[in-house]
Amino acid sequence: xxxxxxxxxxxxxxxxxxxxxxxxxxxxxxxxxxxxxxxxxxxxxxxxxxxxxxxxxxxxxxxxxxxxxxxxxxxxxxxxxxxxxxxxxxxxxxxxxxxxxxxxxxxxxxxxxxxxxxxxxxxxxxxxxxxxxxxxxxxxxxxxxxxxxxxxxxxxxxxxxxxxxxxxxxxxxxxxxxxxxxxxxxxxxxxxxxxxxxxxxxxxxxxxxxxxxxxxxxxxxxxxxxxxxxxxxxxxxxxxxxxxxxxxxxxxxxxxxxxxxxxxxxxxxxxxxxxxxxxxxxxxxxxxxxxxxxxxxxxxxxxxxxxxxxxxxxxxxxxxxxxxxxxxxxxxxxxxxxxxxxxxxxxxxxxxxxxxxxxxxxxxxxxxxxxxxxxxxxxxxxxxxxxxxxxxxxxxxxxxxxxxxxxxx
Amino acid sequence: xxxxxxxxxxxxxxxxxxxxxxxxxxxxxxxxxxxxxxxxxxxxxxxxxxxxxxxxxxxxxxxxxxxxxxxxxxxxxxxxxxxxxxxxxxxxxxxxxxxxxxxxxxxxxxxxxxxxxxxxxxxxxxxxxxxxxxxxxxxxxxxxxxxxxxxxxxxxxxxxxxxxxxxxxxxxxxxxxxxxxxxxxxxxxxxxxxxxxxxxxxxxxxxxxxxxxxxxxxxxxxxxxxxxxxxxxxxxxxxxxxxxxxxxxxxxxxxxxxxxx
Numbered sequence: 001x002x003x004x005x006x007x008x009x010x011x012x013x014x015x016x017x018x019x020x021x022x023x024x025x026x027x028x029x030x031x032x033x034x035x036x037x038x039x040x041x042x043x044x045x046x047x048x049x050x051x052x053x054x055x056x057x058x059x060x061x062x063x064x065x066x067x068x069x070x071x072x073x074x075x076x077x078x079x080x081x082x083x084x085x086x087x088x089x090x091x092x093x094x095x096x097x098x099x100x101x102x103x104x105x106x107x108x109x110x111x112x113x114x115x116x117x118x119x120x121x122x123x124x125x126x127x128x129x130x131x132x133x134x135x136x137x138x139x140x141x142x143x144x145x146x147x148x149x150x151x152x153x154x155x156x157x158x159x160x161x162x163x164x165x166x167x168x169x170x171x172x173x174x175x176x177x178x179x180x181x182x183x184x185x186x187x188x189x190x191x192x193x194x195x196x197x198x199x200x201x202x203x204x205x206x207x208x209x210x211x212x213x214x215x216x217x218x219x220x221x222x223x224x225x226x227x228x229x230x231x232x233x234x235x236x237x238x239x240x241x242x243x244x245x246x247x248x249x250x251x252x253x254x255x256x257x258x259x260x261x262x263x264x265x266x267x268x269x270x271x272x273x274x275x276x277x278x279x280x281x282x283x284x285x286x287x288x289x290x291x292x293x294x295x296x297x298x299x300x301x302x303x304x305x306x307x308x309x310x311x312x313x314x315x316x317x318x319x320x321x322x323x324x325x326x327x328x329x330x331x332x333x334x335x336x337x338x339x340x341x342x343x344x345x346x347x348x349x350x351x352x353x354x355x356x357x358x359x360x361x362x363x364x365x366x367x368x369x370x371x372x373x374x375x376x377x378x379x380x381x382x383x384x385x386x387x388x389x390x391x392x393x394x395x396x397x398x399x400x401x402x403x404x405x406x407x408x409x
Numbered sequence: 410x411x412x413x414x415x416x417x418x419x420x421x422x423x424x425x426x427x428x429x430x431x432x433x434x435x436x437x438x439x440x441x442x443x444x445x446x447x448x449x450x451x452x453x454x455x456x457x458x459x460x461x462x463x464x465x466x467x468x469x470x471x472x473x474x475x476x477x478x479x480x481x482x483x484x485x486x487x488x489x490x491x492x493x494x495x496x497x498x499x500x501x502x503x504x505x506x507x508x509x510x511x512x513x514x515x516x517x518x519x520x521x522x523x524x525x526x527x528x529x530x531x532x533x534x535x536x537x538x539x540x541x542x543x544x545x546x547x548x549x550x551x552x553x554x555x556x557x558x559x560x561x562x563x564x565x566x567x568x569x570x571x572x573x574x575x576x577x578x579x580x581x582x583x584x585x586x587x588x589x590x591x592x593x594x595x596x597x598x599x600x601x602x603x604x605x606x607x608x609x610x611x612x613x614x615x616x617x618x619x620x621x622x623x624x625x626x627x628x629x630x631x632x633x634x635x636x637x638x639x640x641x642x643x644x645x646x647x648x649x650x651x652x653x654x655x656x657x658x659x660x661x662x663x664x665x666x667x668x669x670x
Contacts, residue, residue, distance in 0.1 A: 003627055023637045025420070046499060047472030047496075048472070050500045051627060052634045052636075054637050178552050178571060179570075184536075184539075185507075185538075185540045186539045186542065188504065188540070192631070193504075194630070194632035195503065196632055197503075197532075197534035197536055198533060212635065217637070222638070223640050224637050225635045225638075226632050226633065227633050228632050229633065269547075269579065269580060270550065270577050270580075270583075275573060275574075275575050275576075276574050276576065286571070287571075338530055339530070342533070347664075365640075368667070370660070376650075381645065383643040383644075383645065385646040386660060387646070387648045387649065388656055389650035390650065390651075394653040395657065399657045399660060399661060401657065402657045402658055402660075403664075403670050406670055
């Protein structure tokens with residue numbers, strides 16, 4: 001039992017291919033005098049190795065040997081059927097990401113030859129079920145009870161677990177929102193299955209019925225495709241804006257199943273006190289199609305007025321680099337990057353942001369990047385789809401003027 | 410009040426360059442640091458102790474090198490540290506990690522609050538905190554930006570949501586994952602650095618905490634990495650320079666072609 005990986009010292013030539021390929025930085029090529037070879041040899045640090053096999057595929061000399069311990073599946077996977085989407089709602093409004101998930105869920109369900117169901121948990125939300133059907137769900141499970149009026153992890157995790165154990169879906173998709181990321185892990189731990197966070201692509205293998213879940217790893221510099229091949233259901237949270245919203249087909253038929261909840265036995269240890277809607281005109285950065293972001297290049301707090309004007313005229317949200325936040329020009333709610341938010345809008349406009357790696361990791365999966373900077377050599381200008389060399393105080397007013405002009409004609 | 414803070418050692422990305430050929434982080438000589446989000450967790454634990462007494466125990470699961478992260482946590486005010494380390498823990502996904510951490514916490518015992526950073530900066534899953542709470546069968550609240558002690562039995566927290574914040578009360582023991590808005594971590598003093606250098610750090614291995622071998626490490630992980638690949642590299646597209654008005658005209662034309670304006 002156990003996994004085993006080793007370098008075959010008679011075959012390794014110290015070419016360093018594996019060293020640069022290893023995503024975990026587990027391989028170093030070092031002098032190994034004890035083997036009496038004229039060159040350095042690869043050494044694998046087992047504390048860092050995750051036995052992913054990347055090094056084996058890249059090695060031209062078959063010098064690495066991997067023996068993987070195969071975990072036997074303890075469950076009968078054929079008992080698990082159907083694709084589920086968790087229909088997240090907050091304060092009675094179904095989150096947009098649910099429609100994105102229904103779109104993808106529908107495709108996956110068709111490929112697997114099965115049904116798409118939505119799970120709606122809340123209080124006084126029955127009326128939302130029909131729209132989920134119109135957006136592609138064949139079935140909607142509704143858990144409607146005053147106990148679910150506000151999101152709390154205990155009751156939500158308990159009812160979802162109960163439903164999963166009863167109905168046994170093979171796939172469950174949830175939004176990578178604050179709610180989804182808070183209780184999905186609880187559910188996965190309770191039913192002992194795999195959960196893959198923040199997926200940006202989902203495909204099914206129609207033979208094995210495995211869901212191939214792709215997500216950015218190591219700050220988005222590498223993509224990893226993850227399987228939950230021995231357990232069911234396969235759970236994944238999905239980022240905003242990865243899939244398009246499912247279109248509504250008015251009058252589409254489906255089944256609405258009201259799931260009776262016995263609230264006396266439902267776990268509920270925390271107490272919800274109140275909700276405070278704060279931050280006037282709060283912008284949901286993660287949900288925005290267009291993000292206009294400011295950095296050190298703004299130079300002064302007054303410059304924010306110009307940025308706001310551009311943002312309003314494009315209908316987007318304002319982001320910021322850490323430098324802009326630390327200068328006190330804008331609140332840290334807007335910070336994008338390693339210690340801030342991760343965004344992937346259609347258009348990201350970086351105004352006076354040089355592009356430190358900590359910032360880049362938070363926005364590099366944007367569709368189109370527009371950089372406005374005085375320094376053509378800075379990293380942001382190197383990765384931008386449109387790199388504009390110039391002073392943002394001259395460029396932006398002109399852009400605003402042009403947009404208004406184009407909209408009036 | 411007994412507080413356990415869970416931390417992770419991650420590669421630092423400060424001043425790290427991206428290899429232009431492979432598009433990957435250059436890892437040579439990359440130093441390891443405490444996950445930035447965990448610094449707020451440590452600080453919050455220390456602040457609670459300073460207010461009401463008790464102790465802050467910091468734990469991490471990782472290779473022997475992770476000891477340096479624990480020493481740094483001690484220099485930031487934690488009282489005790491445990492390194493959860495064993496060859497067999499390697500390759501763990503979030504479920505196996507949650508199981509191992511929760512087993513170690515059961516072994517340490519006697520806690521009121523467990524604090525974690527909201528997520529680790531390398532994996533970014535945010536799954537281990539809630540997973541640990543589930544396996545310990547205690548409540549949790551994620552994305553906490555403010556903690557208020559109500560009594561020696563319960564706590565009131567503010568949880569950040571996309572549209573504002575929620576006020577939630579939780580009984581002890583409880584687990585909280587915290588966001589950076591919660592505090593400003595202190596700079597370690599020289600004295601605390603000296604203390605942290607000499608402090609004894611106990612290593613907890615698989616046998617000590619008594620884990621089920623089927624639930625740890627790579628073999629105890631329901632998720633497996635099928636393949637790893639480099640995303641298509643971003644190259645600089647079109648360059649604009651010169652007169653501001655001309656640039657604006659050209660750019661807005663592009664954007665309208667793409668249906669953005």
